[in-house]
Amino acid sequence: MRRLHHGWESRSTRSLALLYEMGLEFELVVHSFRAPLYNDAYRQLSPAGRVPALEDGDVTLFETGAITEYLVETYPESRLGRPVGHPEHWHWVQWLHFAETIGQHLATLTQHHVVLREDWMRSPTVMKYETMRLGRTLGVLEAALEGQDYMLASGFSAIDTNIGYSVYGAARFVRLDALPNVAAYLARLLARPAFQKALPPKGAERLYLKEFYELPNV
Numbered sequence: 001m002r003r004l005h006h007g008w009e010s011r012s013t014r015s016l017a018l019l020y021e022m023g024l025e026f027e028l029v030v031h032s033f034r035a036p037l038y039n040d041a042y043r044q045l046s047p048a049g050r051v052p053a054l055e056d057g058d059v060t061l062f063e064t065g066a067i068t069e070y071l072v073e074t075y076p077e078s079r080l081g082r083p084v085g086h087p088e089h090w091h092w093v094q095w096l097h098f099a100e101t102i103g104q105h106l107a108t109l110t111q112h113h114v115v116l117r118e119d120w121m122r123s124p125t126v127m128k129y130e131t132m133r134l135g136r137t138l139g140v141l142e143a144a145l146e147g148q149d150y151m152l153a154s155g156f157s158a159i160d161t162n163i164g165y166s167v168y169g170a171a172r173f174v175r176l177d178a179l180p181n182v183a184a185y186l187a188r189l190l191a192r193p194a195f196q197k198a199l200p201p202k203g204a205e206r207l208y209l210k211e212f213y214e215l216p217n218v
């Protein structure tokens with residue numbers, strides 16, 4: 001039995017898109033962010049009460065990066081990993097981790113713009129600073145994507161589900177007009193059936209209620 005614990009539009013979108021890309025069968029358990037995940041039952045799977053968590057037979061894992069590595073190594077026939085010895089292996093690993101460098105700014109901005117509902121709870125200083133730092137990480141992708149469609153020159157791989165979700169989220173906070181390679185990359189990912197299937201269906205609970213979140217005018 002394979003089961004993914006997910007929250008729509010959260011970082012678990014990475015694992016969901018990857019499972020669809022790999023064509024693996026699984027049960028999807030969708031959690032609402034309106035009810036705390038930090039409860040005794042769910043913490044058996046993810047001790048910090050976060051999504052995703054993956055159950056696969058007797059293996060239970062949390063952390064998107066670990067789940068990506070686990071899936072490509074356990075099911076190598078997908079050819080979405082770049083195993084040790086492959087000339088792109090270390091770049092594959094590097095981008096896998098860089099997805100969470102982007103993710104830390106994304107998480108902070110999501111807290112400030114979305115989760116903290118009252119203006120007095122938010123810090124305009126943190127919001128501006130984190131937007132600037134998020135923009136810098138997208139600049140790194142802009143350079144890396146020059147002349148290629150995906151993060152690796154050899155083409156689509158599992159890390160594009162990790163980086164891809166980060167870009168999907170980042171586009172709520174940073175305009176991509178000045179980042180044509182990143183904008184084209186996001187459009188390319190959004191055209192993939194697996195990525196589309198990993199996004200919330202009509203009527204599902206959304207994390208992001210706006211297409212774009214402007215910085216406070218203070």
Ligand SMILES: N[C@@H](CCC(=O)N[C@@H](CS)C(=O)NCC(=O)O)C(=O)O
Binds near residue numbers: 007010037065
């Ligand atoms: N580094 C972790 C981050 C996981 C994480 O923080 N997930 C968020 C959603 S994006 C979550 O579950 N938040 C619920 C909470 O903090 O209560 C990963 O990549 O899996």
